[in-house]
Amino acid sequence: MSESTLYIGLMSGTSLDGIDCALVDFSSGNPRLLGTALRPFEAGLHAELLALQTPGDNELQRVALAANALAEAYAASVAAVLAEAGVAPDQVAAIGMHGQTLRHRPELGFTVQIGNAALLAERSGIRVVADFRSRDVAAGGQGAPLVPAFHRGVFGGKRHRAVVNIGGIANITDLPAKGAVRGWDCGPGNVLLDGWNARHHGQPYDADGAWAAAGNSVNELLERLLADEYFDLAPPKSTGRDLFHLGWLDQHLAGLPGLAPVDVQATLLEFTARSIANEIEQEAGEAEAIYICGGGARNGAMMRWLAALLAPRLVSSTEALGLHPDWVEAVAFAWLAKQCLAGQPGNLPAVTGAAGARVLGAIYSA
Incomplete structure (x- = not known):
C-alpha cells in the first residue's frame, strides 16, 4: 500500500x-x-x-x-x-x-x-x-490557508500568477516566477452571498450570480463592509464564519433601513469581488494572470466583476492550467x-x- x-x-x-x-x-x-x-x-x-x-x-x-x-x-x-x-x-x-x-x-x-x-x-x-x-x-x-504549497507545485510557472480560491471564504496564493510563495485569506467568498440568498429564496446559492446581477450595488453599504478592520491586516492572516456571517452583515444593515434584498445581494457580490481585487493589487500587484477555483468560478457575475476590476490581467479558471476549479x-x-x-x-x-x-x-x- x-x-x-x-x-x-x-x-x-x-x-x-x-x-x-x-x-x-x-x-x-x-x-x-x-x-x-x-x-x-x-x-x-x-x-x-x-x-x-x-x-x-x-x-x-x-x-x-x-x-x-x-x-x-x-x-x-x-x-x-x-x-x-x-x-x-x-x-x-x-x-x-x-x-x-x-x-x-x-x-x-x-x-x-x-x-x-x-x-x-x-x-x-x-x-x-x-x-x-x-x-x-x-x-x-x-x-x-494550506493550499498554497499545493498551488506552488501544480500551478507555479515562468509567469507571475495568482490563484484565488473562492469558497465560503476566499484565499489568494501569490505565485511569482521567482521568489517566495505567499498566501492568505482575503475575506468572504460565497458565505455572505449564499446566506443572504438562502434567507430570501430558500436556495443554497445564487446560481450564476443572476439575482445579484439584477440589483444595484449600494455604495454606502459597500463602504461600510470594506471598512472592516480585517482588510487592514497584512498577511499572514486567516478568517472564517467566526467573523463573516449574516449577523455581521445585519449589524451593517441596521443603520440602512429599507434596502431592497436584491440590492443587498448586488452589494455583496461587488464587496466580495472588490475585497479580492484590492488584496491582489496591494499584495500581488505584479501578477500577470489570475486563476480562479472553487464555487466562485461558476458564478458568471463574479467572474465578470473580477475581470473588470483586475484588467488588463488575464482572469480565468484553473481549468486553463489543467485542473477543474x-x-x-x-x-x-x-x-x-x-x-x-x-x-x-x-x-x-x-x-x-x-x-x-x-x-x-x-x-x-x-
Whole structure:
C-alpha cells in the first residue's frame, strides 16, 4: 500500500454546500483525476453543521454525533468514487480528510475541524490522514490557508500568477516566477452571498450570480463592509464564519433601513469581488494572470466583476492550467495526505506564519 500513487481527497468547506471527493493518481508527478463525486449534505446534517458554527446547548454530544454522521457521508462518497473508477480500497494509499470547520481561532491557539477519522477508516478500509491544521497552529501559525504549497507545485510557472480560491471564504496564493510563495485569506467568498440568498429564496446559492446581477450595488453599504478592520491586516492572516456571517452583515444593515434584498445581494457580490481585487493589487500587484477555483468560478457575475476590476490581467479558471476549479481543494488534501505519509512538510511558514515547516496530519490506519 505504501507504494501506491493513488490518494483520495475529501473537502467540505465553509460554504457548507456538500462533500467534494476526488480520487487522484500522482504517478506522473502532477495530479491526474480518476474519479470525482459531489455529495450534497442531507438536510438534517447541513442544519446541524450550520447550527454548530455558533455556541449552543449540549455541544459536546452534538459535535460527536455530527462528526459520526459526517464520517458516514464521507465513506459513502469514497465508495461512490471507487466504484466509478473501478478501484479497490486496498489500491489507495490514503484518504486526506479535511473535515468540517466549526471554529477557527488561531489567535487563541486552536482550530476545530470535525469528522470521525477513525470511523472513516473503519468504513472505507483505507488509511485516513486528518487534522491537518492543528500542527501549524501549534507552531504559531494561522493553520490556513494550506493550499498554497499545493498551488506552488501544480500551478507555479515562468509567469507571475495568482490563484484565488473562492469558497465560503476566499484565499489568494501569490505565485511569482521567482521568489517566495505567499498566501492568505482575503475575506468572504460565497458565505455572505449564499446566506443572504438562502434567507430570501430558500436556495443554497445564487446560481450564476443572476439575482445579484439584477440589483444595484449600494455604495454606502459597500463602504461600510470594506471598512472592516480585517482588510487592514497584512498577511499572514486567516478568517472564517467566526467573523463573516449574516449577523455581521445585519449589524451593517441596521443603520440602512429599507434596502431592497436584491440590492443587498448586488452589494455583496461587488464587496466580495472588490475585497479580492484590492488584496491582489496591494499584495500581488505584479501578477500577470489570475486563476480562479472553487464555487466562485461558476458564478458568471463574479467572474465578470473580477475581470473588470483586475484588467488588463488575464482572469480565468484553473481549468486553463489543467485542473477543474471544482476539484482543486479536494485534490490539495489528497496531496497533503501524500506529503504526510512521505514525512514531508505540508505548510509554508511564509504563508501561515508558523515557526517552521511542519509535517501536517494525524494518521489513522485502516
